[in-house]
Amino acid sequence: MTKLVLNSLNILLGLFFIFLGVLKISPLISRELHKDLRSEYAKYAKVFPLAKALQFKIPSKWFRRVMGGSEIFSGFLLLLIPNRNLKNFGNILLFERMAPSLVFFFMLMCRLVVDWQYYKHKDDPVNVEVSGQFDELPTKPNPMKPPAQKSGAKSNGGKSSKKNQ
Known part of the structure; x- marks a missing residue:
């Protein structure tokens, strides 16, 4: 599930920032914008x-x-490159650029946290001890049926009759 979230964030954020970059460079998408x-x-x-400090405009x-x-x-980088370190580099580069926008700040931080959690749990070995029989399923009592008696005698609700004796 975590990998699905991480891949979805990579695809959506990658496409969105490619779209924004194209808008800034060329008027192909929208001339007015x-x-x-x-x-x-x-x-x-x-x-x-740093324009005043460097005296460079x-x-x-x-x-x-x-x-x-x-x-x-x-x-x-987020969309096409499979290397995790390069994806994180692209994320940090976008984070530095988009940090003032609160929504993108949280989306980029969410992507970093999900990435960190996924690879943290992926690297941890999982030791699960298996015990018991796999042939039998544990039975749960059915609240609609009274429990069956194992002695072979039929239950009459605590009353005895001449037919059972």
Whole structure:
């Protein structure tokens, strides 16, 4: 069950981030949304954290392309690459990018936790002691039937009659 959840999260998150990355890089999916993203990234590039310290201004076009490319790259890692370490690298790369969004923060954290639990339990050896007979199934008393007597005598509800004697 855990592997199913992990694979579902990998597929859904991978497809979603590939979709977002393509939206940021090209107007193939939606011209209006791409235009809005371009104007938003123009604002983001102005408040880039290290721009004043490094005295280097990042063009919004390249900032948007790098972010879109990293989302596409990480989405493909989650979607297609079977290596667990590379999937976790893609997850952490997306986590660093999408941490401000609360929903994606929880989805990416959920994926990491499920991955950790799955491989933790996969590596643990399971020692189960088997005892008893496999030919017989334990019987449970039926509440609708009174229990049968093993002595061979029929039960009359505690009354004796001349027919039974």
